[in-house]
Each structure stands twice: as C-alpha cells, then as structure tokens.
Amino acid sequence: MDGTARTGVAIVGLGGAVATTAVAGVEMMKLGGVGTEGLPLADVGGLVPYTSLVFAGWDVNGDDLAKAAEGHGVLDHRQIEAAGQALAGIEPWPAVADPEYCRNARGTNLVAVPALRDRVAHIVSDLRRFRRDHDLETLTVVNLASTERWPDLTLPALASAEGFESALDADDAAITPGMLYAYAAITEGAPYVNFTPSASADVPALLELAEQRGVPVAGKDGKTGQTMMKTVLAPAFRSRALTVDGWYSTNILGNRDGEVLDDPASLSSKIATKGSVLDDILGYEVPDHVVRIDYYRPRGDEKEAWDNIDLVGFLGQRMQIKVDFMARDSVLAAPLVLELVRLVVEAQRRGEGGAQEQLGYFFKAPTTRDGSRPEHALYRQEQVLRDWIAAGAA
Amino acid sequence: MDGTARTGVAIVGLGGAVATTAVAGVEMMKLGGVGTEGLPLADVGGLVPYTSLVFAGWDVNGDDLAKAAEGHGVLDHRQIEAAGQALAGIEPWPAVADPEYCRNARGTNLVAVPALRDRVAHIVSDLRRFRRDHDLETLTVVNLASTERWPDLTLPALASAEGFESALDADDAAITPGMLYAYAAITEGAPYVNFTPSASADVPALLELAEQRGVPVAGKDGKTGQTMMKTVLAPAFRSRALTVDGWYSTNILGNRDGEVLDDPASLSSKIATKGSVLDDILGYEVPDHVVRIDYYRPRGDEKEAWDNIDLVGFLGQRMQIKVDFMARDSVLAAPLVLELVRLVVEAQRRGEGGAQEQLGYFFKAPTTRDGSRPEHALYRQEQVLRDWIAAGAA
Amino acid sequence: MDGTARTGVAIVGLGGAVATTAVAGVEMMKLGGVGTEGLPLADVGGLVPYTSLVFAGWDVNGDDLAKAAEGHGVLDHRQIEAAGQALAGIEPWPAVADPEYCRNARGTNLVAVPALRDRVAHIVSDLRRFRRDHDLETLTVVNLASTERWPDLTLPALASAEGFESALDADDAAITPGMLYAYAAITEGAPYVNFTPSASADVPALLELAEQRGVPVAGKDGKTGQTMMKTVLAPAFRSRALTVDGWYSTNILGNRDGEVLDDPASLSSKIATKGSVLDDILGYEVPDHVVRIDYYRPRGDEKEAWDNIDLVGFLGQRMQIKVDFMARDSVLAAPLVLELVRLVVEAQRRGEGGAQEQLGYFFKAPTTRDGSRPEHALYRQEQVLRDWIAAGAA
Amino acid sequence: MDGTARTGVAIVGLGGAVATTAVAGVEMMKLGGVGTEGLPLADVGGLVPYTSLVFAGWDVNGDDLAKAAEGHGVLDHRQIEAAGQALAGIEPWPAVADPEYCRNARGTNLVAVPALRDRVAHIVSDLRRFRRDHDLETLTVVNLASTERWPDLTLPALASAEGFESALDADDAAITPGMLYAYAAITEGAPYVNFTPSASADVPALLELAEQRGVPVAGKDGKTGQTMMKTVLAPAFRSRALTVDGWYSTNILGNRDGEVLDDPASLSSKIATKGSVLDDILGYEVPDHVVRIDYYRPRGDEKEAWDNIDLVGFLGQRMQIKVDFMARDSVLAAPLVLELVRLVVEAQRRGEGGAQEQLGYFFKAPTTRDGSRPEHALYRQEQVLRDWIAAGAA
C-alpha cells in the first residue's frame, strides 16, 4: 500500500477536540510539517500510511474544522496556522442527534428527518457520497461524539440483530443516535471504531450483525489518562503482592467533553467503563474504589487526574501513592484513533469480522466476543496486539 | 520439602532495618501470627517454605534483634511484642568492617583481625559453626549491610579470580568488606544474594569464581520504591509513544540507611545503580534525568519519593506526571529478600551456578553473565522469572 | 482562677472523635502526662486552666469514652492506655435525636420523649444535675454532634425568639435537635459553642434569645483543615495580585463524620459553610470554586484534602499550586474546642452576651451580630482575637 | 505626578528574564495593551505611574531586548509581537563583570577597563548620559543580574564606607561587580534596589554610604515563590500551635537563572537568603529544614517548587502537607520590581535615605538598619508597607 491510497475516515463528532486534533495531525504530516512522533505503531510495517487517511464526518455543530480547532485550544498558535487551510476546507455534515440521550450536546447542524429508517438512509447516503467523491479504497467510521446516556441492554431492541431491525421499523426509543451510525457503518461494510463510552456498536444486536456481515468493530472508550495509568500500576502492585485497600481517583477537565459529563446520565456511562478495571486486574474486589469526574473550566483540555492509592504490604503495613497526571486529553487520544483506523482496515484486509479483541490495548472497556471479562493489563494487551500484527506479517 | 527442613540464612547487616523486618516476619509466620500476605511468590509451589528459614549473621552493632527492631521503628507495637522473644534470642556475630569503604556505619561488634585472609577465615568459621549448630540442609548468605563506597573495578585485584586471590594474600586495599563475605560464601558453596548497591560479588573476579564453583549469586540493589515505579511506568510511556523529556526524582528518608547515604561516597554507589534504568527501557537517552537522595529525619523508615516526569506527546505537546510514593522502605524490601533466598536455594538444587539472570526482577542493577545490558521492565522481568520457575516444576 | 476551679463542659456528641480526643487530652494533662503543646492559647494568661475542665454530655451511642476512643483510632496505643481509666468513667447521657435531620447517625441511647418541650426539660435537668453533682462554677455546652440537614431559615419558627417559643409549643418540625440543646443551654445561662456546620444556635431566633439573656454563643463549623488553609493562602494571593481563576478542593475522609456526610442533606450543610470564604477574602467571585467531600474508608480519621489552585499573574500568565494536606481531623479540632470553652467562659465573666464575633478565628462560617459578612482571613481574625484578649487583661 | 514624568530605571542584567518581562509589561501598558492586573500596588495613589518608567541598563550579553525575550520563553507569542518593536529598540550597555564572582554568566558585551575606579567611572557616565538623554526627573538602579558568589563580609574593604574607598583605590578583590554598580548609584544619588541574593549594596560599607548620602537602598533577593509561601504558611502553623518538625523544599528550574545556580558558589548565596526565614517566624529552630535548588531544563522559566512539611499537633500527633507550586518565575518577579522602583522613588521624594526597612515585604532577606533580625511574615510585612504608604499620603 502507498501514500496515495485513499482510506476514508468518517467521524461522528468531527468537530470535537479529539477529532480535530487527529485530523490536524494527519494534515500536518501530509504537509511534511511533522513526523510520526507520538504514534505508537509508527514502527510497524504493513498498515496503511497515516498520510493515506482522508477525513469527513458529522457534527451537530456545523463549524469548519479550523474554527472548531480554534475553540478547543488544543493546538498551539503555530499548529493552527500550519494546518489551518486544510482544516478550513472540512465542514461537518448534518448530524443525527437526540437530546434524550445526550442532553448537553447542542447544535443546529442537524438532519431534519425523525424516523429512524430515514436517519439511517441519510447516514448511508453520506457514506456513499464520501466513498464516491474521494474514490476511496476503504472506508471506516469512528465514533468521537459526545458521550450518550447508557441504554437498557436487556430490551429486545438491543438483544439481537433481528430485534434491532424490528425496533428500527418501530422507531423504538431504545435506539440511540450512536447506534444508528454504527448500524449504517456495518451494513455498508465499513469497519467501525467506538472511541466513546457510549453503548453504540457495543450491544448484542450490533455485535451479532457485525459478525454476520464480517465487518470489524472495535471499542469501547479510549484508554488514555487515568485508566491507562491504572492498568499500568495495578499489575505491578499485584506482582509485588501489594494489596490495594483503596483507590481514590478524581478528574478535573474543562473541555466540551467535560461539560457533557456534567450531565449525570452521560457521566454514569463514563464511570461505568472506568469501573471494573482494577478488580479484574487485581483478582479481588478493591474495598474502596472511588472515581470522580468534575467539570472545572480553568483546566480546559489539559485534564488533570489526581489519584490516591492505599496499599497494604508485608506484615500488614500501609503505604500510599499519589499520582497527579496533567495530561492533554485530546493529544493522548488522537494518535490512538489514527492507529485504530489503520488496524481495523488491516483486520478487514485479513477478512476478520466482528469484535476485534486484539485491540483491547486501546480501550477502557474492551469488547469481547463472548462477553467474558477482558484483559486489562496494558502490557499484556500490548503483547496480544503485537502478536496479532506479527501474525499478519508472517 | 517441608517446614522442618533447615535453610540457613546468614545475613551481613543482621541488625539493620531490612534484616530485622525479614526475620521478624518469618518468626511471626512460625508462630502462626501472620500468613503469607505481601510475599510475591507465596503461590508458587516447590520452593522451600518460608518457615524453614533459620537466621543468623553479622553486624557491627552487637544489639540483639529485639533491641534493633525497637530502634528502627518499622514494626508496630503489636508486632514487636509478638516477635519479641524470638528476636531477642538472635545476636549478631562480630563483623568485618572498614571505615574506608563505609564511613557512616559505626559499631563496636568487630572482628579484631586485620589481615584479609584471617578475616575470610573468621567468616568461614562462622558459617561452618552455623551449619553445624542448626544441622542446616542448605546455607545462603545475604548482604543487607550499609552501602559501601564504589571500588575501582579496573584494578587487577577485582578483574579476575586469580587476581583476587593474590590481592587477598597481599592485603590489597582494593578489596572491600562486602567482597570478603561474598568470597567466603562462594568458597563455602553458599548461594549469595547482594541486596545492596555495594559492588560485593558483582565484580568480574567474584563472578568468575562463582561460575567456577557452580555457586549461584544474585544482585544487585533491591528494586523497591522509586526505581521499581520507573520500571513500571517507563515501558508504558514507550508503549504509548510518549517521549520522556525529563524525569526528576527526589527521595527523602530518615532511617539509618539514609544516614549512611549522607556520605557522598556511599551515595554515589546508590545513585549509580539507579541511573541507567530509564535509558535502557526507553531506548534513548533521557535528556534530563536527575536523581536526588536526601537524609531527612522526620521521615524515618517511611521513605518518600517524589517524581516529576515531563512527557512529550503527539504533535510535540507537553504533559506532566507527578508521583509521590510514601513507602515503607523495609516493608517493601523484606519480602523480596525472603523470596531471593528461596530462589537461590532452588537454583542450587537445579545445579545452576554463577550470576542468576532470571532474578533481575528483584534488582535495580541486575547482574548479567556477559556484562550485557540487563532487562529492566518489571513485567518482562516477571515473565522471565515465572518462566524459569515453571521450567523447574516441569 | 486555679486548677481546682470546676468548669463544666457538656458536649453534644460526647462519644464522637473530636469530643473523645479533647476529653482524653485534658485527662492526660490532669495526670501530668502531656503539656500544653498544640494548644494555640497556651501562652495566654487569665483564662481558666485546661485542667479545670470537667466533661459530660449526650450521645446517641451509649458506649463509655474508652470504648468510643478505641473505635475512632485517633489516639495511639500509649495514649489510650494513659487516658483509659478516666475515659472509661465517662458515659454519655441519653440523647435527643431526629433521623429527619441526620439520617446516618444511629444509636440507641435515646431520650424516649417526643414532645419538644419535654425534650428541652430533659436536657435542662441533665445540665442542672451536672452542675450540682460537680459543684460547677461555670457550665458551657459544646455541639460536637454529627452534622444535621440545613433547615429553612425563613420559617417563622426560626425567625424570632418569640416564633421559636410558639414553635416549641406546637412541636414544629422546623426545630432540629441541635436547636433544642442550644435553647436549653441559653435558657440555663450556659455559654454555647457550635463547632458543627449544623444551624443550631446560628438562627435568628436563638441569636436573639442569647442576646436577650446575655449568654455568649459562638459558631459555626470549626475551621481546621482545607478551609483554614484557604483563609491563609487566599489573603496572600490577593496581596500579591495573583488572581484566583479556579480552586478545586476535594476531601477524602473515612471516619464517622465522613459517613454522616455521605448523606447528601448533611453534606450540603457542610459545603455551604465552606463556600463563600474565598470570594469574601478575595473581593471578587472566583469563577470556578469546586468543593468535594467523599467518604473513603482507608483514610480513617486521617482526612486528606487535595487542592488545585489556578492563578493568573502579571501579563495574564497562568500558574498552578497543588496542596495536599494529610491532616488528623480530630487532632486539629480538639484544641480549638478547648480554647473555645475557655474563651466563652471568659466572655461570660466579662458580661458579654450574644454572638461572639471575636471568635471568628475558630470558625469556617463565623456568626456576626448583624448578619454582615464576616472576616475570614486567618491572620486578621487572630489579630481581632488577640486584641480582645488583651483588652480584658488591661 | 503624571504619565509624562520621566522616571529612569537603569537595570543591571537588563537582558535577563525578569528584566525583559518587567520592561515588556510597561511597554505594553504604554501601548494600552494591558492594564495593571497583577501589580500589587495598582490601587495605591501617589506613586509615579508605571507608564512613567523609562528603561535602560547593562548586560554582559549585548542582544537587544526583543531577541533576549525570545530566548527566555516567558512572554507568549502575542506578547512578543505586541512589545516587540519597543523591546527591539533597547540594547544593553557594556557591563562590568568578573568570572571570579559569577562563573556561569558569560557574554562579550563588556567594559574593557580593569581598574575598579575606572569601572565605577564608566558606570557613572552611563547613568549621567541616560539622565541627560531622557531628561529624567528621577533615576533608580535595579540589580537583576545573575547571582554572585558570597563575599567575606568581615574584610575591612566591606566593613566601612572608608574601608571601601581605600579598597577601590587598591583594586581590592573583595569588591564584586554588584558592589560597583551599587556604589555608583549611591554616589550619583540614585535609589538602588537589589532584587538578587548577591551581597551588592547589602554590606556594611555601602549601607553606611547610603545613609550618609541619604540615598534609599532596598534588598535583598526578591521573595516570589517557595519562600513567599513559607512566609505565608509558617505564621499560620505558629498561630494554630502546629509545630514544624521538618520542612523539605526542592526547586527545579530550567532558565538561565537556574543555570547560574548550578555553580555551587552562586547557589550558596541563594540558599543562604532562603535559610533563616522559617526559624525567625516560628520562634524555634526547625530540626530539619532542607532546601534544594536543581537545574532541570524541561521546566524552563516555569519553576516548580515542591515542599513537604511535617507537623506535630495536639497530643504529639503527626501530620503532613505537600505543596507543589508551579510558578512562572519571572512573572512573579517582574511586578515586584516595578513596585520597588516606584517605592524607592517615593522614599527619595520623602527624603528617606539608607536601608528601607518598610520594603521587607518584597524580599527573602530584608535589610535592616541595625542588622537585627527582620520581620518575615508576609502579612505583617504588608501591614508595615501599607502603613508607610498611608503615612506619606497623610
């Protein structure tokens, strides 16, 4: 594969902080302004080149990406200038949205049709037009939209592929916008990545559909800051037989993602994906595991995560660790998004459909094929990923 | 093997904080007061049981271990009471020492003979008496003495086994007390563990000797607090392509170990073993890696390590992590010492002599057979160790 | 005044962590085991001596104070032993309580009478008996009970002394248990200290009554940890023209006080008293001031408060300060309680009744006579207090 | 006084980070781009306006201030642009320097004459030309040069004004460059501010001279970050009877100031001025007060100061506070420099010569007239300053 190959990436939430950062990065690479520093798989051969990616997508906010990037305050002055022209040329398509599922996300760039089947048709026609206009070789869909409220997974609408089809016909309120995008992607044969904590493709109905159609899907909830650190530290505590008696985590963030999480319904989706990580790694239930996420404007996109860890060691003696991670939320996320796109394209090339378990490395709540508990330890996930990559090269 | 088997452990620095904590732990296990919580390999079969260990050793300070433990302030009130009687019955043998190599360690419980060969003979007779008196099945020697000044490794005395023998005859000042204990252990066929940053057995001459005699040796410098954390975090940063632009580490500790490190000569041995870990893991030279160790009395044995890490991510954007580890220094060290004893006994059982590379998991500066750079990433070291253990069981 | 003088202190919440710590401290002073270290006004002449204090009081939990102290884990082994006998001799009287106002506080040591007037009579008879039995010279009442839900201050019952009397007759649900104790104290002429964030005497009705009767009252909510630090740091930021753009505060605590604050109603009383401190000191509204209190068991009484402060300096440049205060909650509180008792006794001696504004130094939400905004800067409060003390000496 | 009045400010170290930040700020004010935010005395009437200040001065580095500012990385992109033209017009005069007293400061913009009297003459002629060219009403000199090694204050050269004159004649090596600038300023009747930890005017000889000539002098070592925090926190600990058992302070900074402090001689001057602050405020000697300053490049001008404070409270119970101050070193310093200039001009207007004790608020090691221990508590210093200001207005 070469740099002229056309790998389409249709992003839900195209005007968001993570999306604009990912797009700006690739546009700067195309211009030769930046290299592949900060990209975890830059050294891996055989994947489509970063510069082969072409971006488009939907957002409830219709601003072009230059304007959006300006607002997010992630890129610096010089970077906005460098990527500005390319970004200004990208305008989000009208989006499918539902305030029932995401209260704080607001915008006017909306698809006017209410019926679910019509909404799907709209998304499908966007994808086809994108494919045609850019003569794309492959097309992936990535969910980077604001976090949606968690649905009731036991409803028949979400329990089977068949139930989902009937629910679409019936305009069933159980179906979220995120599921419509996922459904459209899968039926169009486009690999689908869910970087958000929303249910989206991660419901039995859509996983079944992806399996049937042989379309790769990956999710859910990008593992970037505090949770990534947990999956690095907890295995070491286990290894050294240091018992975790409590782990208190608080996050302060001031970007739009943080504003959305001020809605308790969206927040609980987020916290759910953060939750079981520790117990799964440690092999016992941590008696006190508290996770807080607070919107705090001055922090902007520079999310800060403060952790206090209470450990019990030999002879029952107690220790404490404090970790303060002053991260750039979108800067951590964007390279993972780019790698995920390259990897689901590769999975499709290999003919591997359904939930891509080998991509657990990228997610807080990795999807498993059989619903079993996923591996969470970062280094083990990396091993699985590297093995899968190597297997393809062989 | 059963609990009645007699595994002798002769400790250099028997009255120190780490040694008394390790001994107290085993004595409490023997009394049934504590279980095997906090011991990393408690789940591994086939190693000698913790309760088979019998302790003795040398210290320049002649206080019995109950009195020593009282002074260290590591064990709590209740634990001192529980282990008190057993500890009171253990008195360190007179030690071989040299103020040239460790200025701040002071004491009067000293072997009066100055000639090196006589000193070795003294140590050897201690070991034989210990073996005899307790009818030991196996005997190991563990170095837990205060850190010595770093010697000049290029001197002929330290370069070959032959050179070392001549140097012993000549009372060569290049030979440190730590080396005498190691030499005695090796010539007596006793596996030797160097938990300190002192050179000790970790010089070409003694490694050659251990190889010749088929005696397992392991070292050096137990990996407990800040450095352990580095070998957990750095692999993750590398994995996520986060470049470490600087890492500032400061340690404050107020135990006797800290006092000794107030001597710049001892300190530089310690800092040397902490040094190259990062670069080796990351695969590039960290431009600013600063390590400070300061004696600070109020902290006592509750060492505190504060780290600031400067990271550069995607698009050159900067992030910071602060880690504050409020550890119990000796509580982290003691279980590692107990596991090391069990593992070198196992190596001897398997007939594996010389530097035990599979034990790198326990050390800041793991000895390698051929002097090549060791693996430092904790999870990879653990894999190597677990594989070695499994290989023996098979 | 001398040490044999009898200053009675009747504590609401006598079995609580703060109360037992205060009582234990005085009992140890009486035994000569500890001096006056840690007591802010130990150097001030003219106040009743600490050792003149005699303690009694109410608690919904009937355990004697030795047993209570055991449970709180504030005093160390040695201290429990030293004060044990004295503490074992103190048993709380049955208490007046109401789950409507404090859900999480549970116990069986309760006054069985439901009518408000009968409850007041019960409290009054306790006070009189205490006075008589110990031949007390003076008697004060201190509220150290669990935090109650905040009442509606606009209700007629709380708006005037007259309204309050009618409400008592009518068993009006607007009256909290905390108010009954305060009412009883005031009508008995006993100075009253409210160390809790509960409304208690800090309602117009009872302040009016205290004024009428010439009884000193002081409150509210002891200023010990994070808020004290705020009233130390904020004046400095103002002085140096560093604008506070945001202040994020989180508290984790695992004592019973923390459990009670897990009830959102009690929590909101607590957060209310913490709230306005910053704006009042700085002279502008801090755009983002977030305060969190979380129950987190492993912390026990060793409350931890983590603060992130965002500052804007010269030329609009941004700075950050992080403060991590690992306090002993009750150890900070107990000496303030002892000083407050001595100071309200002094106020009564001087014939000064009503709200004691000069005691703002001790409180998060100092009561003012005219409802005006109180001074919050610690050093200014200290000046006011020292001036008042000096004025009495003159 | 009005904005057109001409207040000359001749800065030693004009191209440094603090100096360029101060100059840029005033130039932006003149252009109307920024207001007086961040200036502690912006609300005080009667002082010369900020915009009346005209800057010039010396630096061993001859770059104009635009280029210098570019290098320091203190001002942001937008600010460099705004102030650029004004800054580009300011070029440092050749400086008087001596590698014996400041090893790491290097440059080629040097006064070639070696004799001390000639050097003084050179500085004096610079000052006269500056006064003339700008038709200055008043002229002050501010020391913002790199920290010099500490001199031997007991030498006759530094002990009296007379001794100093003889030493000048004799080209005595006891006299530092910093003293030459101070001497020139005083003899020219120009108020002199020493913002650095160098001895400079703060030697008996020059204080005597300033007194004789009635010229105000102020110093020494601007109190900006960690030390300022100490003088805010320590009075509160004292007030609350919390005993400071230890205080560990480490500083990491990566600007040129930090590089200079990598020279142990310069460093010890800096640490000396930081030292006694705590003990003076607390009234007892803190058993363990450790101060570290480390050069750490990634931090740049964003100095980071981490403090660990060990406290002992009521009943001997222990607590800890950690403070992490991520400051902008020059941003904290520049406004203090501007206020100091306005205040020494005011002192001169009032005819007050010699050491200006009322300016202790600005300094780590405030000069006192009689060599007595200065007041260090920030709030008391502020009171003294505000009283002095008010006295002048009256």
Ligand SMILES: NC(=O)c1ccc[n+]([C@@H]2O[C@H](COP(=O)([O-])OP(=O)(O)OC[C@H]3O[C@@H](n4cnc5c(N)ncnc54)[C@H](O)[C@@H]3O)[C@@H](O)[C@H]2O)c1
């Ligand atoms: N480190 C990280 O940033 C990180 C990590 C894990 C997960 N995530 C998740 O990634 C997502 C994006 O994060 P972000 O920081 O870019 O958030 P953001 O708020 O900046 O972007 C979200 C975008 O989605 C748009 N949007 C909302 N509803 C939509 C809809 N129905 N259709 C189309 N667009 C819609 C919004 O207008 C917005 O532009 C969030 O769900 C976040 O929780 C981010």
Ligand SMILES: NC(=O)c1ccc[n+]([C@@H]2O[C@H](COP(=O)([O-])OP(=O)(O)OC[C@H]3O[C@@H](n4cnc5c(N)ncnc54)[C@H](O)[C@@H]3O)[C@@H](O)[C@H]2O)c1
């Ligand atoms: N986490 C840890 O505690 C840790 C980690 C890595 C390495 N270490 C190393 O382990 C060693 C022991 O640490 P510690 O905290 O117990 O120190 P310690 O100071 O409490 O104990 C050292 C003991 O060695 C004795 N000693 C000194 N010279 C001796 C000699 N020549 N012969 C016999 N005894 C001698 C001293 O008297 C003392 O009792 C130190 O070298 C330390 O650097 C400790």
Ligand SMILES: NC(=O)c1ccc[n+]([C@@H]2O[C@H](COP(=O)([O-])OP(=O)(O)OC[C@H]3O[C@@H](n4cnc5c(N)ncnc54)[C@H](O)[C@@H]3O)[C@@H](O)[C@H]2O)c1
């Ligand atoms: N630093 C501090 O500890 C601090 C600071 C400010 C305020 N306070 C306040 O002081 C109070 C006491 O704190 P604590 O840590 O001792 O709490 P605690 O929970 O240990 O003690 C409270 C006691 O009050 C008792 N109680 C509850 N309702 C009662 C009633 N109606 N009558 C009589 N007793 C009753 C409880 O049984 C308990 O023993 C709390 O309100 C707390 O918010 C504490």
Ligand SMILES: NC(=O)c1ccc[n+]([C@@H]2O[C@H](COP(=O)([O-])OP(=O)(O)OC[C@H]3O[C@@H](n4cnc5c(N)ncnc54)[C@H](O)[C@@H]3O)[C@@H](O)[C@H]2O)c1
């Ligand atoms: N917060 C603060 O920044 C702060 C606080 C207290 C004290 N100080 C002191 O202020 C001084 C300036 O700090 P900075 O950060 O601007 O440092 P800097 O290194 O950026 O500037 C010092 C300047 O002095 C120049 N210089 C050196 N020797 C000289 C000489 N003999 N004559 C003329 N110029 C000379 C250097 O070339 C440099 O441009 C330092 O001494 C520092 O210790 C700074």
Ligand code: NA
């Ligand atoms: Na140790």
Ligand code: NA
């Ligand atoms: Na500086």
